[in-house]
Amino acid sequence: MMNNTFHMIFLLVTASCLFIHDISIAEESKVPIRIIAKWGGGGPSPVEWDGDVMIRNGKILDVTSYDMESDENGLFNIGSTGFRIQSMTRGAYDDAHIAIDGHLDSEILFRFGLGECRFRIRELLDQNQITQAYGKAELIIWRDPGDILNIKPLDDQLVISPGEVRLFSVTANPISDKEMNGPIMVTLAIPGTSFSKTLIAPDLTSRPVQWTVTVPAPEVEGVYELVATARDIGHQNHMHHIQFVVVDPDQVPSRPDKLNLRPVQEILCSQPDPLLQYWEAPDTRIIDLPFGTFRQTSAKGKNSNPKSIHKNHHHMGWFAYQLDIREPGIAHVVDISYPGNQSQTVGVSIVETDEKRKYSLPQLDVGFYTENRVHQKAEKSVYRLIFWPRSSHPILLFTNRREGKVISIGDIKVYKAEGGLPSARTPEKKRLLGIYYEEPNVVANFGGVPRHGKREPDWQSFYSSGRNLVDYLKYVGMNAVLMQSYGYQTSLYPTAHLAHDTYRYDNTMSRSGSADPFKKDILKLYFSLFERDNLFLIPSVNFEQTIPELEKLRSSEDDRIADIDMMKNNGRPVSSTHGKGRKGPA
Secondary structure (H helix, E strand, O other): OHHHHHHHOOOEEEOOOOOEEEEEEOOOOOEEEEEEEEEEEOOOOOEEEEEEEEEEOOEEEEEEOOOOOOOOOEEEOOOOOEEEEEEEEOOOEEEEEEEEEEOOOOEEEEEEOOEEEEEEHHHHHHHOEEEEEEOOEEEEEEEOHHHHEEEEEOOOOOEEOOOOEEEEEEEEOOOOOOOOOOOEEEEEEOOOOOOEEEEEEOOOOOOOEEEEEEEEOOOOOEEEEEEEEEEEEOOEEEEEEEEEEEOOOOOOOOOOOOOEEEEEEEEOOOOOOOOOOEEEOOOOEEEEEOOEEEEEOOOEEEOOOOOOOOOOOEEOOEEEEEOOOOOOOOOEEEEEEEEOOOOEEEEEEEEEEOOOOOEEEEEEEEEEEEOOOOOOOOOEEEEEEEEOOOOOOOEEEEEEOOEOOOOEEOOEEEEEEEOOOOOOOOOOOOOOOEEEEOOOOHHHHOOOOOHHHOOOOOHHHHHHHHHHHHHHHHHHOOOEEEEEEEEOOEEOOOOOOOOOOOOOOOOHHHOOOOOOOOOOOHHHHHHHHHHHOOOEEEEEEOOOOOOHHHHHHHOOOOOOOOOOOOEOOOOOEHHHHHOOOOOOOO
16 A cells, blocks of 8 residues: 555656646546647638537636637627537638547537537547538647647746746646556756756646746856756657747846948849849839939839730839848848939839748838929939848839829949947937837848748747847937837737737737747736837837727616727717617727
């Protein structure tokens, strides 16, 4: 009897700078599991997914979606035995992350107008993934990788100071009806540091086992990963990692005294490199002026060339070059020459590519405006663009933005800013001069490059782009940013005051093997970076969205509660557009 008791509480930990506070075992009769369901595909034709999800002999604890847009009905009528789905996909996919408390034989049913998909938890464990095709569309269901092995900070804070000690929970969830061979072993490590520890626990009848551990942060600022590797979980090896950011509040980043530019690429419009990738709209041409050669678009609007096949179409002249960047993520300077005495409105955009050389939407949209004035000299002028490329082959796109006019662009020179950008004298604290962000697209605008070549933003993306934003403010002499932190049905920080979070800027949680299994406090990171450089970050709130507390009040039958409604810009309430007796969102 004593030997059996000793075996059940056996726990071995090899640790240095790591302390085990607690180990707990879930109730044997329960099988807690998280699954991910994705539906969509089908090409360009829209596919309507209207149906429900039900569970028999089990309970639904929580349902969350990370891929649905804010204007979709999404997931609703969520209860302990099921919920409804109403979404429309066009080639893309929507998703649901479902937490279940049941048994190996608990049955789950997905029922859509397209068809049904029925399975037991036991089948999902055996097959790893269940796929149901509906023509070109499909439903895919698999177990959440973070459910098998998971790391999570106890206070959800992943922006910390050097040397700060944090508590993490490490959970191994075998869930198997197969005989386990020996103990479960979990190794923790922070790559790039000396931190590496091992946890060993006996096989506890295939039920979840959890440790609470203390982990000290590295002393050097940067983005790190706490990696857990487990053996013998359901006869397989598994890995899970979580990123965290170390920000030193007392260490202001070093910046050069002056701007040091190293040539990277030169684009001559009169003698283009034959290896240079180049695209243009019809009727683009080369012109020679007394002070240089320029590439010129046709006029925006109706084409005036009677021989052009596009003469009956309204269009916008444009052309684009592919840049050759050797060090993505580093500040680069682009000098763009143009005739200074020409009236034109030029749009300048950076279009990034992914690892498969597929193009995305413009990551940076800027431009310049000039007028032909009597006293202005007929000479070459230069527009300077500063950007942080996210890929090796971004596209530099020029567009004509003025009706009835052309744009003319000459030679282009690309430089790398050696050592980064210098710091100019910023305004005194009593006066604020800065940038307004209606949408906080800091990662796209300031070159946040994720780790491991992934496309979705992670802590590395937010940290590097935040650093770049601060460097840019210091360089141009600004000291403030007004940034929307709550709007478009999402936020830059964890909050319970969202009826349906769209995760517009932080969508990595729905990705398999994500390093960020819950919503990141991006706003805290930006505050930390701004504060140490004596800059001002002013969060703003967009109230044009549903607020759960107000919706609960408005749906109340209590006549003593005054009606609350959103007003349109014409002074009329939003509810007036829904007809008599119906209310719009507060």
